[in-house]
Amino acid sequence: MRSGRLYRVGFAIAALLGFVSLARAAQAPNPAADQRAFQAYFRSRFPTVKLADFGNGPYAVNALMRKQWEEIMAFPPYDFALDAGKAAFAKPFANGRGYADCFPNKGIGIRQTFPYFDTKTGEVVTLDLAINRCRIANGEKPLPYQVGLMAAITAYMAETSRGKAFDIKIPDDPRALAAYEDGKRFFYARRGQLNFSCASCHVQAAGQRLRGDILAPALGILAAFPIYRSDWGSMGTIDRRFTSCNAQVRSVPFAPQDKTYRDLEYFLSYMSNGVPITGPGARP
């Protein structure tokens, strides 16, 4: 009798532990599953848009804007930056070395692999951060992150990767998963006085109008960076876009290349694996 009761109690505890571990497994980060769901959502929301076209942002989902863009592209507004970036990339540093010495394949056709998780330092490394680290390692001053020469150099490097699909890896490292989760949380969490998240505009309202703009879908949203924005009247990097988005919802932006912004770029780029690089881009 007593052993039967003990058996029932033991069985209940085992069932409870099993339930708890199943619940934990359901909550554990699963980037691959997230990516499948993310891409399926946008493919279902915009069934006529091919995966490769999501790198063209609002032009992929609005025919009228696409027509205007095609006309604008007869004289791409980023061409001056592209030329400046190519020249700057080729110009040796004072020590005789150059950007090509800091990157695999001499920096050509590698944009689609950024950002990556550096298992040595335990952090996400963006292309912009790698460019400045290259400069510092060679005795040069770092560049400002949002505009100017940084936008020009990344424009040139992106152009050499055009057509190559995002290929972001998340290594089997708890720190990489934590960085991914940090970026994911930032993407979905509401912030600022207007109580908007990144997802409010680029998931829930993707393809819809916000005043004069058509909101780009989050899938492939970073493929075109850096971009020339007519609204800015100049080129801007991903940092410029993140900080201006945050300011638009009346949130105090973080500093460029803040850890959370790099993690956000990591999350968004991983979600866009398979979407080809289209940068540099032009946006209204």
Added chain:
Amino acid sequence: MKHAIILAAAMATALSATAARAATQADAAAALAAALAAEARAGQLRNQWLPTEAALKTAKAEMAAGHFDAAVTAAQRAEALAHRSVAQAREQDRAWTAAVIR
């Protein structure tokens, strides 16, 4: 009846005098300190708002100019905004998961 009228008049005078009392430098400093403390909590949660920062800037400028009433008003607005941003951060700490595409 006469006494009641006199009492009501006295109370009205006292109330209006209180309402009209100009804020002192100490009032403004206390309001600003409370607002800064609330904004610091928002900073710890990495969720500060631009209007809070603007209101704080106004409060400091008004205080420096000796306009203590305006400084108190701006500081109280900043404190209220900072409390809202703290509440938002705490709420979103869990609520964000409901928005995830699954």
